[in-house]
Amino acid sequence: MKKTFFSLVLAAIATFNLNAGEINVFAAANVTYAFDELKAEFAKTNPDTKVTVTLGGSGALTTQIKNGAPADVFMAANMKFVENLDEAGFSATRPIVYAQGMLALFSIRDIDFTKGIKAVEGLKAVAIALPESAPYGKASIEALKKDGIFNKVEKNIIYTKSISEALSSALSAADAGFIAASAMYDPKMAKYKEGKNFILVNPALYTPIDQGVILLKRGEKNPEAKAFYDFILSERAKEIFRKFGYNI
Template sequence: MKKAFFALAVSAVLAFGGDVVVFAAANTTYAFSKLIKKFNQTNPDTKISLSLGASGGLTTQIQNGAPADIFMAADMGFTQKVYDAGFAVTSPVIYAQGALAIFSIRDVRLDENLSELVGLKSISIANPTTAPYGKASIEALKNANLFEKVEKNIVYTQKISETLSQALSAADVGFIAGSALFDEKMAKYKLGKNYVFVNPALYTPIDQGIVLLKRAENNAEARAFYDFILSDNAKAIFREFGYNTPK
């Protein structure tokens, strides 16, 4: 009987122990510290453990049994895949809509329709198979009738945050998440000179989706953070970092 009681106690700690594991798309990196700070104002005892990466890679980890409570992907497709496979207890909901930008520290002319990319030696783009911002980047190039002209000069990274690192070091230009431009470290870079937002008519809107995962079905704190991400308070923070948010 004591062993059974102990097992139940351990289960309760695991479910309500104050540690919520969030798997989130790399583009949310810059907004997350403020999101967690705001959430902890009303939930001070809840620890948010954050794992950031490409949405495709995070999807694979979840389907392979990774211990996550919430999944915030860079597009709805990956959250739908997780939900359809039975790993989520809520259907996908849009929490934010991302913007695509191009960034450079070189003496490169930039324009929203991407025509100035022709002739550059290296263009950094996130893997379009696993990173929705990479998929949007390729779509934009194709819709601008430029993909075949620049394809040989594309350097692929595993996730969207790495394209910024490349553009700050070796690459001539990088397709980045617009949210990265709102990080304090990026304040010295100027619109029109170092970056422009890609014409949104060139790519499908990046609807970013969230689901509550099966592991957190009875976890009140995970549910609280899930609800917070969809709240007006969180939407205001996402807008501060360049996202559009659903009404």
Template structure:
């Protein structure tokens, strides 16, 4: 009898969660978002999670212009904090993961010099996410300035609109690029080897990239959005983020 009651309660909860939710997601999370959705749908199989990927700056501009997103997973805390301040978000921004930078090249690279290698003559083009709209681009510039090489190499930059586009540029249009380390943990990136094609950027050179999440005003009474929000902050989600190279709070 107890099993029937529990099963009935589970079916009732599942039936209550049976709509679409629209989430805006920073491009660096594109590699982990499918696994996150799959795990969430094990708990809420009838909720359809629709994802729009982009740079945090552009997604924030869309939200301010009325884009119908329910939840925002940004690449840093700056943008969700701005939305919260402007009363466009109903939850105070919380850190869901912490991102880090890596170098990537399709070529075999000697990484023994660290970030100084960017000054080499055979490094003619450096891919970087647009620092005006992409937090990983901002972190990349900060790393170069702290290493005191920015002015010497800024004419080599090839700008991408998002960190995911930077990955593509790093192995096609440029000799090397600054990417989100998380992108290296997808299956399609397995051909690029650590110490040969990619290497972590010294974390002492840039401010840790705290990535923030908020529920947006449109969805303040949406129970399915609240469920997804809680899931992203859960232990199950943290394990997925760790799998994709993130640090978790």
């Protein structure tokens, strides 16, 4: 009897340890606004898994991973960064598009959005994420150039480290900012209205922002990391991404 009881206790401990793991997810800053719902949905089937999220510019996160940062899953703001890690031997899976980001122009000032992105002409400070490391920043510059106004506004651009910092700047010191449209679907931003405080940038002005995900080799043998990776590509996750303004 005692031996049987002891065996059951050991089995219970083993089961707990299997289900009560921790995974580290590195994700592009634009995913910030959707992540609470993503984590909550994932927790429905993985209640004992702790998901630790590091958010930032995709370029900076890529560098950190190459330098040994403890990431299990990487959700980049475009395919270039996950493809770079895959080619360098850091990925356990092939890069896959999990969502397509949309660009928005946002301001708390009284500017004329009927002009489209030409509304930034004459503004003293326009926040844009660094195009070298932030895909949304690259898309912003591309849109300004394609619309023919980049040379007119270049001197007034304030570059930020990430797309979330571009939003923070537009909410404070800057006159306007090019941001991830997903930010406007955050409940905290509900008071800001399309047409008055923001517009979606015409997708024809920039290359589609295909956001990519990989399971990194560090998480290859972690079943919970694999479960989260599979979840991000699931229909349940796609519904959440759609809710936050992404194309699927």
